[in-house]
Amino acid sequence: MKNTATLLINCPDRKGLVAAIANFLYTYDANILHADQHQDETENRFLMRVEWDLADFKLDMDAFGAAFQPIADRFSMEWHLKLSQRKFRMAIFVSKYDHCLVDLLQRWQSGELWCDIPLIISNHEDCRRHADFYGIPFHVIEVNRENKAEAEARQMALLQEHGVNLIVLARYMQVLSPAFTAAYPYRVINIHHSFLPAFDGAKPYHRAHARGVKLIGATGHYVTEILDDGPIIEQGVIRASHRDTVEDLIQKGRDLERVVLSRSLRWHLDHRILVCGNKTVIFD
Amino acid sequence: MKNTATLLINCPDRKGLVAAIANFLYTYDANILHADQHQDETENRFLMRVEWDLADFKLDMDAFGAAFQPIADRFSMEWHLKLSQRKFRMAIFVSKYDHCLVDLLQRWQSGELWCDIPLIISNHEDCRRHADFYGIPFHVIEVNRENKAEAEARQMALLQEHGVNLIVLARYMQVLSPAFTAAYPYRVINIHHSFLPAFDGAKPYHRAHARGVKLIGATGHYVTEILDDGPIIEQGVIRASHRDTVEDLIQKGRDLERVVLSRSLRWHLDHRILVCGNKTVIFD
Amino acid sequence: MKNTATLLINCPDRKGLVAAIANFLYTYDANILHADQHQDETENRFLMRVEWDLADFKLDMDAFGAAFQPIADRFSMEWHLKLSQRKFRMAIFVSKYDHCLVDLLQRWQSGELWCDIPLIISNHEDCRRHADFYGIPFHVIEVNRENKAEAEARQMALLQEHGVNLIVLARYMQVLSPAFTAAYPYRVINIHHSFLPAFDGAKPYHRAHARGVKLIGATGHYVTEILDDGPIIEQGVIRASHRDTVEDLIQKGRDLERVVLSRSLRWHLDHRILVCGNKTVIFD
Amino acid sequence: MKNTATLLINCPDRKGLVAAIANFLYTYDANILHADQHQDETENRFLMRVEWDLADFKLDMDAFGAAFQPIADRFSMEWHLKLSQRKFRMAIFVSKYDHCLVDLLQRWQSGELWCDIPLIISNHEDCRRHADFYGIPFHVIEVNRENKAEAEARQMALLQEHGVNLIVLARYMQVLSPAFTAAYPYRVINIHHSFLPAFDGAKPYHRAHARGVKLIGATGHYVTEILDDGPIIEQGVIRASHRDTVEDLIQKGRDLERVVLSRSLRWHLDHRILVCGNKTVIFD
Structure with a gap:
């Protein structure tokens, strides 16, 4: 070490x-x-x-x-x-999709990601078995339109309690409030399933399919107050064709999401990223 | 043959x-x-x-x-x-930048592009020497805010006179009118210097630089009435980094533009493209 | 379905x-x-x-x-x-590295890989916990220079017993005998950690590092009698630089291996591959 | 400037x-x-x-x-x-293929390549017209098995006479002697039409086609005494499929050759390359 x-x-x-x-x-x-x-x-x-x-x-x-x-x-x-010997304390937020979560946990256990993971937070029960397998506490906090402020307060209490200083949104399908993102400046990493700034917001694969693009992408970025507008850390693309249905794009995109998210995260864990204006400088 | x-x-x-x-x-x-x-x-x-x-x-x-x-x-x-023995009659439109034009002409002369090129149309004198070198008539038609309709009328008269059935915009920096594009449905191929739909419109490299993207792109597409909205034929990307100035992006982008435009064009010349809705089906 | x-x-x-x-x-x-x-x-x-x-x-x-x-x-x-309703019965062979195995199992469980996995065979105990988690029988058959023929006989008996008609080598670090590969013609898929034919055989990342290549690759291919010489199904590359140590290449390569292996496998499961001479035709 | x-x-x-x-x-x-x-x-x-x-x-x-x-x-x-104000004096060697030459000359004239080009040397007359168009002296020195030493002596006399300190082999189809390469250590840049070390030597596209690879490549490298073994500067790849004939691979490869050669050259002209052992360090 x-x-x-x-x-x-x-x-x-x-x-x-x-x-x-x-x-x-x-x-x-x-x-x-x-x-x-x-x-x-x-x-x-x-x-x-x-x-x-x-x-x-x-x-x-x-x-x-x-x-x-x-x-x-x-x-x-x-x-x-x-x-180097003072590890990040990282929380993972996840919804139902488990592909990014499983990928991160396998990398973490094999030593590729140098951090502690004191907890995983989700708005659904689905991924609990993966957390159990890797021995990480799993907290379900339901989020809906009515309870959003309260749910975030509970999340932030948990994060504080566990000394969390880095949050990864591993396909967490909720938008964080400005208050939340302000509390963790350049400390929340999200994977967006398009090559930003194209197709920011909801349903990017559906919109990419409708537009007939020949490349689909994924973007790892810091979360700021404005949705999908934070400094971009890493991007990747993969070819698409007329033969691809929306489901095909979603499946191809999962390959990108895993790789782009984990690479973005690794650079952060290695202290390779500086933010300058709304851009990142990556010292790789 | x-x-x-x-x-x-x-x-x-x-x-x-x-x-x-x-x-x-x-x-x-x-x-x-x-x-x-x-x-x-x-x-x-x-x-x-x-x-x-x-x-x-x-x-x-x-x-x-x-x-x-x-x-x-x-x-x-x-x-x-x-x-196959009935060649397309293709016109090239160009402004001042000559990189796509020179690339197309070299490919054409070496037999990679199977078509006749009865004329090149430009709003500037700059590229005439390339047209002369390859023995292709070069017509300068100045375009400005006042004479646009008249200029297009002159262009279309030339195209008709020469039996043109395909137009390539090789970094032609003017927007064609709806009347013009309607006259050549899916017969005008443009190279846009971004990965559409990101950065449609003007100055895409400047905006890509300002946004801090990690990939820049180029898009070959058919021109329709709505700017940069026509069916996408081909797209390519290249990595960018924090070290790239706007000028670096422009220079990297030229490599993409050449390749993406010529590939889009070759597929059209080989009758490999069908348009379905606002998308292309490429039978490569 | x-x-x-x-x-x-x-x-x-x-x-x-x-x-x-x-x-x-x-x-x-x-x-x-x-x-x-x-x-x-x-x-x-x-x-x-x-x-x-x-x-x-x-x-x-x-x-x-x-x-x-x-x-x-x-x-x-x-x-x-x-x-489509008659599933492949697929065995996974694995050694100690678990990244491809975990990736395949997550994809399988999420429905991305349409097959039964009646068993996993390994020469080490290390990956048993993953097999257990996904509820798949795990058989350890030690292989060494002395017992190779006998070990393969035991493997083949298990495969036959479970009606296996497809084998995936998910970073299985042993060379199969000609007798074994002859028993499963174009039914054994391997991931080799280089862009074949470069760096066939042992320690490709070390040799890529020594040669100073600017791209490293991975190749999914059918296993035939000659090592790393079977029909290539899919290949991918990723950029390398002078900053990459051998360990960096190994880590970058894992991202490639997962994607290239699973893509190769999916095409096989979807009956998209035909072998012609020593090449594949991929109807994607 | x-x-x-x-x-x-x-x-x-x-x-x-x-x-x-x-x-x-x-x-x-x-x-x-x-x-x-x-x-x-x-x-x-x-x-x-x-x-x-x-x-x-x-x-x-x-x-x-x-x-x-x-x-x-x-x-x-x-x-x-x-x-920066002391320009390289660069000679281009070329045979019959003109795609790399035309590309380099267009880039040079547009200011993308910062150097003087006092002469072009070829073993054929074919490319003279391009040299004429760009106003660069063109010397034909025939090379065959009998006159090789004498031909190289004439080449080297010309290079010396014109104060050349950088040589680009723009698809020059002759192998330079050890004496020649020793006279210009890390001063001769070649484009090889494969992803080295795969398919070094002759007819790489034919061999790539025969092997059924799914990616073809090009490599910019310094020329040393051993054929295709010098320090690699840059590499690129492009997808191939079963539909590609050898001629298709050759045509796709030309796109790679142009981009990879010019990028390798630009890094050299910008003093971005250091050689360490048999590898390059690229400070881009």
Whole structure:
């Protein structure tokens, strides 16, 4: 199991940034494993991800903040430090479809997804047996037009109770309220079953079929207040033809959804994503 | 050079259709090279493409219509007969960008596109030298807000004069009027530089960049009265990343545009496309 | 649940074939749902797949053979009749990796794969819990250099006992003997973790990494006597880069393996594959 | 027209490298536009590409070498400095097929490829008219089994005379001798019409057809002494099916060849490629 630190930086672009950061890390003898940076011309921002081995790093991580803050202040940095041994605590939201859930759980158990999964929340009983098989508590909270606010309050109480800091919507067929999404900024990942911005909203496969597109897609994105409008993390497509019925598209799409969702999630778990404006920078 | 006939059929789906067609062709000793069919469940239509060798076909092609019409009537068929030796007469419309034009002309000269190109029409002088190099008459007809109707009248007069029955918009940056498109139903092929229905209309690469998509696309489609809404023939995508500027997207997109346009066009020239509702059936 | 018959035909290409088949079906009032055909020029073979609804078919299926054989004889046809309600009986072979197995079982349970799975055979205990979860008998038969013939004899006895007529190697890390593969001609489907013919044999991801390829692949194919040489059913690729370690390639590859294997399998279950020479014809 | 410097570094991986380079550039007030780095674990090498604006860079570029060499010595660096305003001088080798040549020349003229093209060399007259159209001297040097050494001597004399430092084989159907390739290490880019290492050598499309693959590919790579074995720069694939004849594969492949070759070339012209072992690192 690796023992590394990852520093994510987002600040106005200025000269001397890389030198300042590199010197700081070199002072404490960091063995840099990966470093990536990006200058966003539109926003004039500098974004950086640097990961180093903690084995022979000469600074105690508890003291990192105090040591680094002067540099951060000098360059007006937003920064986050992530330790590989501190796992995300992830909740999965699911409805009736189980293909993304089963895929995520198999990947998680095989070690491909590095996180704790303290609970799964659903508005239906259907997927409980999968949660049981993988030994994860399963909470059913029914959601309907009347009880939505109350249901979300119960969900958020559970999330808080379990220290959840990442939520994956694995084909959860409910729209989250602005209050909910505001509580988890860039902490809710959804899989939408179209290549956004085409076919946002409901029934994308039906609409793709009606339009006669020759490619269907899936999009992993952060959930924001506006439906299907958050920063896009990853997209994939697969060919369609006149022979495909709506059911065929739905079935083909499931293959995409699994792959695109799990890839989006893995990048988040590896601290590879920075958000800049309404876009993502993926340091893969 | 091959000498074949291709029959395209579009009719209500009924039993006995294939038998009737196959028997008719067998009667005249047709050597069938390709046969494809499709049942469109939504529209309850039967669509068929059958191509046979004319070498030992026992029916004179001038008599084909009279011989086949009884079957066509029995099944309420729309049908078209295409002879491989009767070439399409194709006009290319182009503005200033020359990448699609040069690509099409190179393919045409090397024999990949089986058609005559009696003329190229443009609203700018820029591409004349390519037309000259390939020996194709080049007509400049300026188009602006004031003279649009008149300009189209001149274009249509030229098309008629040259017996044109297929028009390719090779990044022609003007919108055709409903009167024009109505005159060439499913006879005008356009390349749109996005994966429709996303980013229809103007400046798709700029909007794709602003939205932060991870895939950009191109769409070959028939032009109908409504902008970018006609039946889609072919689509392609290519990956984009946060490192791509708008200019990078435009450059990547040119690779897609060339390939998607020429493929769409080739299918049309090979009589592989049937339109059913607002969709295409591609018998590839 | 659909109730259809599918007829697969493979014979020398001759005139009158389509007419003969279409007339036969029309005689008994078949409502044809799908028909596809292909002329293989290299082998001069005619291949056809035709599927029709049995709801109002006027011929008893027990009498089909007697009724159709005269046509088959006239055209020297190899033919197979498949009834949608007669399910394949499929065995899954697996070693320690569970990603393909879990994927197949989830698809099977959700109705995407139309077959019975009377048993799973493995040379290790690891995957038993998945078999248990889905309620499928799990047989461990250890295989080593000394007992290979005996182990295969035990496997074949189990297969026969359970009436198995299709075998899927879901990352089963053993090479089957020629005797075994001869007993199940075009009835054993394997997923190989490279784009064949590149990197056939052992450790393809390691060799792909060493060669520095920019794409890695996976191949679904029928198993024949020669290792990784059987007819290819389906292939997929995914981009790789200099940043990918061997472990990254292995992980990316798993996404491909799942999709390519399940797609290959589904085509087989839907009777969409004909073998011609050492190639497949896929009527999708 | 941009005015930047790009520094490419390849050295043993050690701590303090990034700090040393960043400090050096900051000393002279460099405005860094792009910086990318990679640690190759297999070879334990550090590879870096950094590009900065020369507008306000405080070091005269003639003095760069003397100023930077102490750092280079300290870390045992191989390094190359590239100035954006110093263009590559590129020769194109071509045989009879003109699709890659026309594509490259159109891209070059439209400004997509930033280089001089002082000459085109061919063993046939066929492509002269394209060279004439774009105003580039065209030299025909016939090559056959008897005169190969002499022909290469004439080619190399021409290359030297024109100060050529990059050679593109745009479907040039001759194998270069080891002496030739040794004279231009990682300076000859070839397009091979298969996804290497599959189908290296002659007639890849024919062999792909015979094997029945479901994807065909193209590979851009540096030419080394061993045929089709040099570092791979870029690869692409396109779907094939049983319906594709060898001629169809050849035609589909041309689309790939154009795109993959031009992309490989563009990365080289932008100094985005470092070679490490027999692999490329692409800083895109």
